[in-house]
Amino acid sequence: MEEAKGFVRRVLLLKFKAETAPNHVERLIKDYSNLVNLVESLKTWHMGKDANIKNLHEGFTHVVELTFEDDEGEAAYSAHPAHLEFHERAWPHVKKMVVIDYKPTSFHT
Template sequence: MIRHVLLIKFKEYSEVSEIVKLKSLFESMPEKVEGVVSVEWGVNDSPEGKNKGYTHSVLMTFTDENGRQNYLPHPEHEALKDVFRPLIEDIIVFDYQA
């Protein structure tokens, strides 16, 4: 399995309704894209104050490399990015083998 971790810093003016829409799009990926096993959406609640402005995370799990390669160019991923890009100030993407 491959874990795909996103740490997200939204622009200050991002509408809550757009962030909620984005969350729904991410959470629908396992039903829409073969090879996406699961998606977790989280909001930072660490008391340490070391998040450097990153407020949200997404943890996606792919079945394997084929699953990841199916997702990256997939039309559903492209549609998600159309909603996502205008909202983000910065993002960290980190993948690893589980």
């Protein structure tokens, strides 16, 4: 195994509250995606909706993957005013969230 140098990835699983209208969820996702334009240490932002045909999502409907330049970049993102403002607006609509941060690892066989 070889851990990648520098980059840190974050995977978020999001479950929104039932009373949050779908168009509001979409607006929040669009606003969230814009953070890649506002926070220098956030290098990539990708999102997808659950497409599992076996209904194993446990209510989580959206997955977001972020890439940061390094641990310090992730810390800078977490404290960035644009991220904090977005979090303030979005958090009341989130029922549950799972967050996993990892450093990409390559396996060579």
